[in-house]
Amino acid sequence: MANGRADMAATTLALLAAAALCCGMAAAALPRVEHPARNDGTLSLLVVGDWGRGGTHNQSRVAEQMGRVGEKLGIDFVISTGDNFYENGLKGVHDQAFEESFTDIYTAQSLQKPWYLVLGNHDYRGNALAQLSPVLRKIDSRFICMRSFIVNAEIVDFFFVDTTPFQKKYWTHPGKHQYDWRGVVPRGKYIANLLKDLDEAMEKSTAMWKIVVGHHTMRSVSDHGDTKELLKLLLPVLKENGVDFYINGHDHCLEHISSRDSPIQYFTSGGGSKAWRGVFQPNKDKLRFFYDGQGFMSLQLNQEQAQFTFYDVSGNSLYQWSSSKTGSSQPSTYLDDEE
16 A cells, blocks of 8 residues: 555655645646556546545445456556535544545555545535645545646546536525635636636647546435536536536435436536435436436456446446447446345
8 A cells, every 4th residue: 555655656746836826826737647558549437426524434345346356357546526524524634534534435455546536515514625735645645636727647637617606505595504606706707717627728739538526416316416506507518619518416326317408418427435325316317327326337458448437325326328439329228236
């Protein structure tokens, strides 16, 4: 484990300056991390969201299965779709919750790879700047969290988007919660700058695949449902620039939805710990898969194909779907494994 983290030291140091940019307004150019694909041009990763509960609510069981699948696939890195620490983010850079919910949980050798993370709404309820701080990387060098940034892996550009400021109710009706808006206000300017930066970066991208990662749902049939602010403001940028997939958390489930008005596919991986059982509210898009339990997702990519697989808390493969750049998407495959 120590050797794995030492191997990331150079990458971590290179990221410190870029991470500092994210503590303020959206920069003229989004921070960019280079993560080369393998020699054979392939890439393999895991996606998990809504997890940080000190191992409870089956977080530890999900982590164990992530380790097993990660070893089998030989993953290159892990993506977190946000809500990294419940219930109210981190108190500061020395909050023990960081190690109790991250370092001490994801201990498998296969998971000692970079973790690229976005902030969720629960993270904003604490000290949001703490998760962006280089101090956390000194504690665990895997943890690479920024507001919005790009991970370039040659065949794919991942565009990580800070979606929490988009949701207006957090600003106008926060209830008992307090949100850490340092570096974000004024909201309108922050969002306008971010959308401009994203549009410019996506337009310049020459990667075979373009994937956007955010915390909030864009399309969902679970508790939070569709996020109207993202559909109005962010989705047009994705459509204009030929984005292939939008990956998110926020709803505590696993799901795949196909848009009826664009080629974009929506994947929710928010089953990292506490799940929401029995919540289902259909929308107008095509629901391909929905599972209201805990689990995570894998993604395997090459120049021609992207393959998604959802796993449950016991490591069973629940659903597989693939998309090809040389032809039409392949039919979905449903597997009837029970939890």
